[in-house]
Amino acid sequence: MVATRCAPDTTLELYQVDAFTDRVFGGNPAAVCPLDAWLPDATLQAIAAENNLSETAFFVPAGDGFALRWFTPAVEVDLCGHATLATAWVIVHCQDDAPALLRFSTRSGELTVARDGDALVMDFPARPPAPCNPPPTLLAALGLAGVPVQVLEADDYIVVVDDAALVASLAPDIRALAGLPNRGVAVTAPGGDVDFVSRWFGPNVGVDEDPVTGSAHTALAPYWSARLGKSRLNARQGGRRQGSLECEFAGQRVRLRGQAVVYLQGRIRV
Incomplete structure (x- = not known):
């Protein structure tokens, strides 16, 4: 040796x-x-x-x-x-x-x-999201052109769809997402065994996909809290690799x- x-x-x-x-x-x-x-x-x-x-x-x-x-x-x-x-x-x-x-x-x-x-x-x-007019390339980059969605924004664009399976199947054009003005993009849907699921893409900050993005839940939790009428929520995020967290929306704060x-x-x- x-x-x-x-x-x-x-x-x-x-x-x-x-x-x-x-x-x-x-x-x-x-x-x-x-x-x-x-x-x-x-x-x-x-x-x-x-x-x-x-x-x-x-x-x-x-x-x-x-x-x-x-x-x-x-x-x-x-x-x-x-x-x-x-x-x-x-x-x-x-x-x-x-x-x-x-x-x-x-x-x-x-x-x-x-x-x-x-x-x-x-x-x-907490960073409650607000409705917005999405950039014209956003939904196409996500492969969601023609799909009924709701788009909001906080630090990220938040794209809400109706089907958790659609979130799981996403294969976005990362290069196209990199040209968007916000930090990243979260796509979310109601969950089955959890309150909501999501995936997050952030090529603008050097992260093509982040498996579990705590900061995104400072906007996701207020949205789902209002939609579901509950302050405590169970969430799962990720595609191939996944993680779980519990969220509590408490007015100006979100506890994860x-x-x-x-x-x-x-x-x-x-």
């Missing part, structure tokens, strides 16, 4: 966590990188690109909580649900002396995550409850 020697670069902890699932290889994988202090933005973006997951979360201690940032392989984003859940899971299950209530300062304001049995509950700002599983723990060199 040939002996090798690693270069004396900076080493950082790294976790890969499957969020919104109770089993490995389910839900939505996110990388979580604890830091003592912020690295240059270019380094954070390079780490996220190297991880090549839909999101990499970085956090540093800040007062009685943490500062939290999220990066796709292409850009920094304002809000990410599954990587927040993954980060909180790492703090609670992989680090010592975690508080009962986690506080995160983010580009979307202060977010909190609380323990609830074997799950965690995230408290996010889910579990996670640590798949990988190691160190990276930068």
